[in-house]
Amino acid sequence: MTKEYHQRDHVTRKGRVLYTSKKSDRLDEERGREVWTLTRHADGRRSLMSHGEIDDRPSVLRFVHVTANADWAPIDAFVRITVGDAFRGSGWFRFADGIAECETYTALEGRVSQRFPYSGACPGFGGHAIQNDGWVCASVDLDKPGQPQTFTQLVSSTDHRGATGPYIAEARPTVIYVGDEKIEVGAGTFDAHHFQFVAVEGLPQEHPIYNVWTTTDGDYIFLKGQVDGYMQTYYELVELSDGL
Amino acid sequence: MTTATSDKPITQIEHTVVRGVIAYTSKKPERMDQERGREFYTITKYGWGGRTIGVHTEIDDRPSVMRDATYTVDENWMPQDCFVRLTVADKFMGTGWFKFHADYTECETFTALEGRVSQRMNHRHGPLKSFQNHAIACDSWHFSHYDLSKGPGQQSIDELLLCSPDHRGATGPMLYPLRLDMVYVGDEKITVGAGTFDAHHFQVPTNTDLPEEHPPYEVYTTADGDYTFLKGGVAGYMQTHYELVEFEKTVG
Numbered sequence: 001m002t003k004e005y006h007q008r009d010h011v012t013r014k015g016r017v018l019y020t021s022k023k024s025d026r027l028d029e030e031r032g033r034e035v036w037t038l039t040r041h042a043d044g045r046r047s048l049m050s051h052g053e054i055d056d057r058p059s060v061l062r063f064v065h066v067t068a069n070a071d072w073a074p075i076d077a078f079v080r081i082t083v084g085d086a087f088r089g090s091g092w093f094r095f096a097d098g099i100a101e102c103e104t105y106t107a108l109e110g111r112v113s114q115r116f117p118y119s120g121a122c123p124g125f126g127g128h129a130i131q132n133d134g135w136v137c138a139s140v141d142l143d144k145p146g147q148p149q150t151f152t153q154l155v156s157s158t159d160h161r162g163a164t165g166p167y168i169a170e171a172r173p174t175v176i177y178v179g180d181e182k183i184e185v186g187a188g189t190f191d192a193h194h195f196q197f198v199a200v201e202g203l204p205q206e207h208p209i210y211n212v213w214t215t216t217d218g219d220y221i222f223l224k225g226q227v228d229g230y231m232q233t234y235y236e237l238v239e240l241s242d243g244l
Numbered sequence: 245m246t247t248a249t250s251d252k253p254i255t256q257i258e259h260t261v262v263r264g265v266i267a268y269t270s271k272k273p274e275r276m277d278q279e280r281g282r283e284f285y286t287i288t289k290y291g292w293g294g295r296t297i298g299v300h301t302e303i304d305d306r307p308s309v310m311r312d313a314t315y316t317v318d319e320n321w322m323p324q325d326c327f328v329r330l331t332v333a334d335k336f337m338g339t340g341w342f343k344f345h346a347d348y349t350e351c352e353t354f355t356a357l358e359g360r361v362s363q364r365m366n367h368r369h370g371p372l373k374s375f376q377n378h379a380i381a382c383d384s385w386h387f388s389h390y391d392l393s394k395g396p397g398q399q400s401i402d403e404l405l406l407c408s409p410d411h412r413g414a415t416g417p418m419l420y421p422l423r424l425d426m427v428y429v430g431d432e433k434i435t436v437g438a439g440t441f442d443a444h445h446f447q448v449p450t451n452t453d454l455p456e457e458h459p460p461y462e463v464y465t466t467a468d469g470d471y472t473f474l475k476g477g478v479a480g481y482m483q484t485h486y487e488l489v490e491f492e493k494t495v496g
Contacts, residue, residue: 009334092341
């Protein structure tokens with residue numbers, strides 16, 4: 001009887017990421033958190049809905065939706081940010097063959113419509129959700145371990161905390177696929193891909209080295225990550241469940 | 245940057261966060277109490293009183309409907325902006341963004357049926373009071389515009405905009421105008437899966453302004469000023485029931 005009425009062709013997963021500091025004066029102190037839902041459709045499309053909170057003053061609150069096709073090319077996205085508990089921006093992105101468009105309203109720039117051309121499918125999109133960072137790793141060729149790989153990504157902000165815009169900007173991360181290992185995080189023990197972001201071109205301020213571990217199950221779920229340098233931030237998946 | 249100043253703590257938490265889960269069940273005799281969908285949401289209430297909800301909805305009834313929405317209202321429950329993304333029968337249906345200005349609402353959308361559409365709709369009754377994004381958790385927010393000081397009775401929102409006139413919200417997303425009648429029945433204490441709450445009891449009478457007449461809709465919300473959806477049900481051909489089964493305050 002259930003099948004007669006019901007249609008569940010998709011899979012839903014839900015996760016929670018904890019943000020902590022690795023600075024010596026606030027070691028392991030909680031400094032934010034993120035809850036996300038991931039939907040994987042039968043044709044391979046994936047949608048991510050994320051709510052992130054960075055408590056560090058000025059606080060950053062962010063709602064992010066990103067949908068990518070089976071080849072991880074983004075289809076559309078939405079980003080809404082609050083900085084210092086005040087509205088900063090709300091923007092919608094659509095990624096068509098050859099062009100991205102953004103319709104946004106921000107506290108600083110007002111109402112803006114952007115068109116951003118490229119060749120073929122959109123190469124990737126970063127909306128600054130930590131789980132979205134895991135998806136960025138899907139652009140890395142796993143057949144080239146140890147080799148620096150540079151690729152183009154569109155991003156909603158060039159600020160390290162994603163606290164500007166949202167609007168379309170271009171960044172070129174260089175990432176090394178380090179290899180696979182089994183790791184333990186708050187959410188459990190996982191087989192993981194280990195990536196290292198060694199540089200990001202296109203940002204106004206140099207981004208410190210960023211190590212990221214994701215699942216190897218094809219969903220590129222962010223398991224843990226750490227940013228070095230002046231940031232000294234650490235992120236870890238502490239809850240993961242199937243269904244809502 | 246995380247540098248602390250001498251007079252301010254290094255962190256800033258002026259907002260509160262609540263998360264909830266609403267279960268969708270059927271009240272049809274042949275599938276009584278059968279689960280037919282669910283909704284998971286996060287609401288951020290800012291220090292200045294505005295709030296944003298991010299909500300993921302799944303209706304399992306064939307053809308299935310999946311909806312992601314993020315909707316913001318100000319401290320007076322007036323709509324600010326909204327994002328809606330729709331999947332029907334596991335296929336892309338549409339993605340759209342709504343921005344509410346003082347005199348008009350704009351919609352930028354891309355749908356499987358209509359393609360890329362830009363809409364602009366002037367308000368006929370001043371700033372828009374409420375927007376129907378079809379998340380159950382937001383159905384209760386309409387009633388924040390009922391003047392409770394006048395007691396039980398019927399009041400109306402002269403102009404409501406919807407992202408879809410379909411009863412399940414399974415078209416568009418695109419703008420559709422509507423008048424909304426609201427009946428305030430009274431207050432009572434009720435128990436739902438998430439606990440026992442003091443509740444306002446509201447009704448939306450049969451709405452004949454939609455392409456298909458919508459049956460009466462009973463809605464119970466919290467009485468604490470947050471208008472949190474507690475339970476509700478649609479009569480007529482739908483026979484659907486919605487109930488808050490999980491609710492937690494996580495930050496603030």
